[in-house]
Amino acid sequence: MSDAVLGGVCAGLACRLGVRSRTIRVLAALASLVFGVGLVAYVVLWIGLRRDGEEASIARRIESQRHASMLVGWSLVIVLVLLLALSRLNLYALSPYAWSLLLSGVALVAIWRGASPAERAHLEGVLQTVPVLGVASVRGWRAVAWRVAPATILIVVGLHILSQVGGVWGGAVPAIIGALVLVVGVLIMLAPWWLQNVRDLSRERRDRVRAEERAALVAHVHDSVLQTLTLVERSADNAVEVRRLVRAQERALRAWLFAPDLIGVVTSDTGSFADQLRALQDDVERDYGVRVELVVVGDCPGDQRIGDLVAAAREAVVNAAKWSTADEISLYGEVEAHVISVYVRDTGVGFDTDTVASDRQGIAHSIHERLSQIGGSSRVRSTPGEGTEVALTLSREVVAT
Amino acid sequence: MSRPRVFLVDDHELIRSGIKAEIADDVDIVGEADEVIAAVEMIGERRPEVVLLDVHIPGGGGVRVLRDVRTTCDDVRFLALSVSDAAEDVIAVVRAGASGYVTKNISGSDLIDAIWRIRAGDAVFSPRLAGFVLEAFAGGPGSAAHEVTSDPDLDQLTARERQVLRLIARGYAYKHVAAELGISPRTVESHVSSVLRKLQLSNRYELSHWASARRLS
Structure with missing residues (x-):
């Protein structure tokens, strides 16, 4: 019985007669072509024969259930009335197969009501794989009915119109209409099944791509961290180098964890205001071995003036990294409705703004000039022994125009 | 004043020993734990004054510990x-009741300072917090217009609070802010505490839907 496809009738017969089940199946299919005789025989046997390992046939079980036998009886009556009505209307196209098909339909209702739980589970499994019923039956029989009924009507009407072609109406128009109706019917019938297949496929593909990406990332991270660990071990005596390596690795990990989309995309010249500041932070931390504590509030797209503002900020940060002796520099950027500001602050040695060495004054000048060229302003405050703060502001109105 | 009684919650052994050192x-240090349930139990038993709480710990995160x-x-x-x-993550723990937030690369002396201040009932804001x-409260009261709040004052910062926060974000210590x-x-402290209260109680859209707001900006 494990060989069963539908009711297991063919497999059972084959077993009894000692031939291959495929032989029986082919015979049954051929017999079905002859006015559906094979089909009717199949369901009758299905109902009448005992399933392997069960004590009662479906017919017995229906007999013993009042409700089920009533249901089957009434469906039989309705179908007979329907068949008589059809033959009255002279719809001969339907008649040869209509009897066997409709009677088999009643038989299927009977089978469904009378099936044992094990058989029902098997049938449900079969239903899932049938195109028309499969997917929708998950959502309930009502949904199936709503789809199958109009689709069947469309298909029948389409076939009917096509069968008239060349008859009373003739010509191409009915042929086209009939074909269209037929196609629409078939589409409605099969659409959910097809959609589900497509959906499954794309989900599979997406999952696979995700898994591959994750694997690549993990490999990448492991490789990079292992390399850094080796480097750290090798330069264990060089505190500055160790700190530099550790920070570079930390930044790389953070980038992978929090902004994987930006890797390799943002440099100091592209990206938004915040992206450019982040790039500036990365560069200075890497090159000078100081920590740059970056806080950005708000953001706006980058342009020429933003680029110049960030370049001026970079000079200020590099200057602090070189001269202040502080091991941390605060970099703060804020985009407000009308003003963009950047503050660079350290708590290092500071200097007297009046008597600074000419090289540092030069930097202050260069920052100031950059800013005034783009219509911004800069201010340097420094107290010897306490630290330095460079404030850069740029109004946004000019940015807009 | 006696030394603060501190409890450590962090799932990384290395970090715990580093902080302890x-x-x-x-x-x-009255105890330490590496996961939520143990942490909640032991904090209940030992009643520390200040808990140093890792945001990401197994079993529900720092937020779970706070709530429990x-x-x-x-x-x-x-x-x-x-x-x-x-x-x-940060906003979530603060809204669950943490009095402050600092990053783990904070220096030892700054951390000790922060612990003392937390014990005294003050708020501790790192520049990043x-x-x-500032970002969450940007845009004035307008962006919270569709939210139902009992107290509209909770949904915006005063000019002074904004100034204080901006200086902290620029890297100023409290005394330099002052x-x-x-x-x-003392006044700086009270401004920061007031901001903390707003942060915890406000229904601002940005705070309750921070994640999506972040992605949009």
């Missing part, structure tokens, strides 16, 4: 520690 001389402890004893104060820069708050604004350090 840095602060053990100045505070009493808060139901039984509300005299315990929390300082959130994290390596994460994700605003939604100040930045997050000097810059010409006010007493």
Whole structure:
């Protein structure tokens, strides 16, 4: 019985007669072509024969259930009335197969009501794989009915119109209409099944791509961290180098964890205001071995003036990294409705703004000039022994125009 | 004043021992835990004054610990520690009741200072947290218009609070903030505490939907 496809009738017969089940199946299919005789025989046997390992046939079980036998009886009556009505209307196209098909339909209702739980589970499994019923039956029989009924009507009407072609109406128009109706019917019938297949496929593909990406990332991270660990071990005596390596690795990990989309995309010249500041932070931390504590509030797209503002900020940060002796520099950027500001602050040695060495004054000048060229302003405050703060502001109105 | 009684919650052994090494001389470490359930139980037993709480720990994260402890004893104060820069994580622990947030690369002396301040009932804002708050409260009261709040004052910062936060974000210590604004350090503390209260109680859209707001900006 494990060989069963539908009711297991063919497999059972084959077993009894000692031939291959495929032989029986082919015979049954051929017999079905002859006015559906094979089909009717199949369901009758299905109902009448005992399933392997069960004590009662479906017919017995229906007999013993009042409700089920009533249901089957009434469906039989309705179908007979329907068949008589059809033959009255002279719809001969339907008649040869209509009897066997409709009677088999009643038989299927009977089978469904009378099936044992094990058989029902098997049938449900079969239903899932049938195109028309499969997917929708998950959502309930009502949904199936709503789809199958109009689709069947469309298909029948389409076939009917096509069968008239060349008859009373003739010509191409009915042929086209009939074909269209037929196609629409078939589409409605099969659409959910097809959609589900497509959906499954794309989900599979997406999952696979995700898994591959994750694997690549993990490999990448492991490789990079292992390399850094080796480097750290090798330069264990060089505190500055160790700190530099550790920070570079930390930044790389953070980038992978929090902004994987930006890797390799943002440099100091592209990206938004915040992206450019982040790039500036990365560069200075890497090159000078100081920590740059970056806080950005708000953001706006980058342009020429933003680029110049960030370049001026970079000079200020590099200057602090070189001269202040502080091991941390605060970099703060804020985009407000009308003003963009950047503050660079350290708590290092500071200097007297009046008597600074000419090289540092030069930097202050260069920052100031950059800013005034783009219509911004800069201010340097420094107290010897306490630290330095460079404030850069740029109004946004000019940015807009 | 006696030394603060401190409890450590972090799932990384290395981080715990590192923090202990840095602060053990100045505070009493009464216990440590590496996951949520143990942490909640032991904090209930040992009643520390300040809990250093890792944001990301197995079993529900720092937020779980905060919520569970808060139901039984509300005299315990929390300082959130994290390596994460994700605003939604930080805002989530602060809104669950943490009195402050610092990153794990904070220096030992700064951490000790923060612990003392937390114990005294003050709020501790790292520059980054100040930045997050400024961002969340940007745009004035208008962007919270569709939210139902009992107290509209909760949904915006005063000009002074904004100034204080901006200076903290620029890297100023509290005493430097006070000097810059010409006010007493005590006043700075009270401004920061008031911001913390707004952060915890406000229904601003940006705060409750931080994650999506972040992605949009």
